[in-house]
Structure formats: structure tokens, C-alpha cells
Amino acid sequence: xxxxxILILIASLILIIGCRKNITExxxxxxxxxxxxxxxxxxxxxxxxxxxxxxxxVISCGSGCAMTYNxxxxxxxxxxxKKVKFKVDMYVDEQLSDTYYETYIFSYDxxxxxxxxxxxxxxxxxxxxxxxxAQRSFKDFGNGLIHNISKDIDLNKKNIFxxxxxxxxxxxxxxxxxxxxxxxxxxxxxxEPKTRYLPLPKKTDISIxxxxxxxxxxxxxxxxxxxxxxxxxxxxxxxxxxxEPDGEQDKETTSFSMDKKYILTVKTQTSTSSKxxxxxxxxxxKIIKQ
Numbered sequence: 081x082x083x084x085x086i087l088i089l090i091a092s093l094i095l096i097i098g099c100r101k102n103i104t105e106x107x108x109x110x111x112x113x114x115x116x117x118x119x120x121x122x123x124x125x126x127x128x129x130x131x132x133x134x135x136x137x138v139i140s141c142g143s144g145c146a147m148t149y150n151x152x153x154x155x156x157x158x159x160x161x162k163k164v165k166f167k168v169d170m171y172v173d174e175q176l177s178d179t180y181y182e183t184y185i186f187s188y189d190x191x192x193x194x195x196x197x198x199x200x201x202x203x204x205x206x207x208x209x210x211x212x213x214a215q216r217s218f219k220d221f222g223n224g225l226i227h228n229i230s231k232d233i234d235l236n237k238k239n240i241f242x243x244x245x246x247x248x249x250x251x252x253x254x255x256x257x258x259x260x261x262x263x264x265x266x267x268x269x270x271x272e273p274k275t276r277y278l279p280l281p282k283k284t285d286i287s288i289x290x291x292x293x294x295x296x297x298x299x300x301x302x303x304x305x306x307x308x309x310x311x312x313x314x315x316x317x318x319x320x321x322x323x324e325p326d327g328e329q330d331k332e333t334t335s336f337s338m339d340k341k342y343i344l345t346v347k348t349q350t351s352t353s354s355k356x357x358x359x360x361x362x363x364x365x366k367i368i369k370q
Contacts (some may be wrong), residue, residue, distance in 0.1 A: 135215045144173040149217075154180070154225065161187045162225060163200070186222040194222040230336060231265070242281045244337040248294060249300045249317065255279060264312030271296035280304070281344050285366045290319070298322060304336070306365040313365030318346050343370070 136150045154164040163185050170178040183200040196205045197218050209217050253277035259269040268291045269275040280288040287307040294301060301320035306313045318336035336346045344359040344367070358370040 096363065100211075139214045139217050139219050141170075146171045149182075149221075157185070160189075161185055162222075164225070183284075184218070186225060188222075188226055192226050194219055194226070197222060210235055233274075240248075240339055242338045242340055242342075242352070245291075247278070248333050249294060252278070254292070260313060262310055265305075265307075266313070267312070268293065269306060281337065283361055284363070285309075286313070286361065288338075288361065306361060306367065308365040314367040316344065316359060316367045352363065 083240055136148055137150070139147050141147060141187050148169045148171070149166040150341050151167065152167050153320070155163040156162055162304055163183060165183045168182055169176055178266075184206075185200060186194060187196040189195045194207075197207055198205060206218060210218070211293040229256075233245045246343060252365075255278070256274045256276060259275045259368050260264050262275075265275055268292070274313060276292055278290040280290060282288060285308060289305050289307065290302050292301065293303055298321060301322070302318060304318045305315045317334065319334055321331055321333050330350060332348060334346065334348045335346055338344050342361040344361070345356060346359065347354065347356045359367050360370055
């Protein structure tokens with residue numbers, strides 16, 4: 081009889097452990113499912129704008145009451161209105177008493193100034209109905225939102241360029257390549273067994289390098305060269321300074337940019353003139369003037 085009781089006890093323990101294991105596995109699976117569902121929802125949110133600079137603000141509701149508006153997501157409806165979903169945490173005497181969600185539409189005029197804020201599904205403009213302190217909090221949030229989005233748009237405009245800057249020959253850090261490894265590179269090596277260069281974004285199988293030509297009369301002078309099949313295909317003077325001896329006042333300055341279509345814009349300026357010329361790097365690596 082005693083032996084039977086022991087066997088029953090062992091069986092019960094095994095059953096309990098098994099049940100707990102199944103429960104844990106089910107909880108883990110459920111969490112993973114929820115996590116995946118949430119991730120998919122975020123990925124599918126149309127026109128969602130990530131904005132880490134605009135997060136939350138607090139509104140006092142008096143007598144130890146405060147509401148924290150935490151940004152959940154921001155949707156760009158059009159160029160003059162944004163929809164923001166908030167998770168609102170209400171605190172009473174510094175203790176969390178309630179959590180709920182509210183969505184607001186922020187509308188802007190032609191100068192990107194906030195002129196209307198409406199809770200989704202309601203017609204009233206809270207800039208006219210809320211107490212002044214609450215109006216100010218919402219308005220500051222809205223102005224910060226359009227400001228940061230405008231900065232993002234400006235950055236996107238800059239991103240049309242693959243390269244758009246000037247180099248300081250005294251501080252620039254070069255990469256090195258064996259001159260003999262590329263046919264025709266010796267012309268740009270200043271007679272050295274190794275050639276200094278700055279890499280630019282490749283165009284398919286075409287390497288594009290910026291090489292200094294400071295072994296002559298001027299220390300600030302760069303050529304852009306294209307390389308295909310380990311052979312230099314073409315070159316173009318794109319950046320640097322040139323002047324006649326003792327003619328510093330007539331110095332000629334050249335700079336360039338390269339956009340995503342591999343169009344080079346080369347600008348040359350003097351104290352009295354300025355000109356701009358466009359070139360394109362074709363699929364053969366040739367630099368063609370447009």
C-alpha cells in the first residue's frame with residue numbers, strides 16, 4: 081500500500097511539472113504571436129513617420145492630477161495635416177490611476193503654423209476650448225512636430241546627392257592602392273608605387289575615385305577617375321584651386337557634386353565670374369559632357 085502511494089505521488093508530480101511546462105510554452109508562444117502581430121501592424125501603418133524628437137508632454141488637471149500624453153504613432157495625412165495617436169496616462173497624487181488612448185488631427189496653414197487641433201471624431205478646435213495651459217502644450221507639440229518633419233524633408237532633399245562636399249588637403253585621410261594594380265593609374269600616382277585616393281559610390285561595375293594631384297604647382301587639386309575591368313577609363317578635373325604666380329586675387333576655385341543618376345555638376349568660380357557644367361558617367365565609365 082505504501083509503495084502504491086509513493087507511485088501515485090511521483091505520477092502526480094510528473095503531471096504537475098508537465099502541465100507547468102505546457103503552460104509556460106503556451107505563454108511564450110502567445111507572447112511571440114502578439115509581438116509578431118504588433119510588429120506587423122507597425123510595418124503596415126501607411127505613411128507612418130518615425131519621429132524620435134517628439135515624444136510626450138504633460139497637462140495638469142488640478143488637485144494633484146496630471147495627464148501624460150505619450151506619442152504612439154504619427155501619420156502624415158497630407159502636407160498640411162498630421163494624425164497623432166497618444167497613450168494617455170492619468171496620475172492622481174503621483175499614482176497611475178488610468179490609461180487610455182486618444183487621437184488628434186493637427187492642421188497647419190501655408191506657413192506651417194498650427195491653426196487647428198481636433199480630437200478624432202469631434203469637430204471642436206481644442207485651441208479654442210481647452211484652458212490656456214493645455215492649449216499651449218498641444219500647440220508646442222504640434223509646432224515641434226511640423227518643425228521636425230520639415231527637417232526630415234530637407235535631409236531627404238540632400239540625399240539626392242551621392243557626393244556633395246569639399247575636401248581640405250591638409251586634413252583629409254586617404255586610402256591607398258598599389259599603382260600597378262590598375263592599368264593607367266600611374267598617370268595619377270605622382271610617380272609613387274602607391275596611389276592615394278578617396279572612394280566615391282560605385283556605379284554597378286564602375287569604380288569612381290577622387291585622386292589628389294598635389295605633386296605639381298598646387299597642393300589643392302583633385303581629379304575624378306573612373307575604373308572598369310581594372311583599367312582607368314576616363315578622368316575629369318573636379319576640385320581644387322588654381323592661380324597665376326603672384327596672382328592670388330585672381331584665384332580660380334573648382335568644386336563638384338554627383339547625384340544619384342551619376343551626373344556630375346562642376347562649378348568654377350573666380351572673383352568676377354562663375355560657371356557650371358554638367359557631365360554624366362555612362363555605363364562604359366566614360367565621362368560625357370551634357
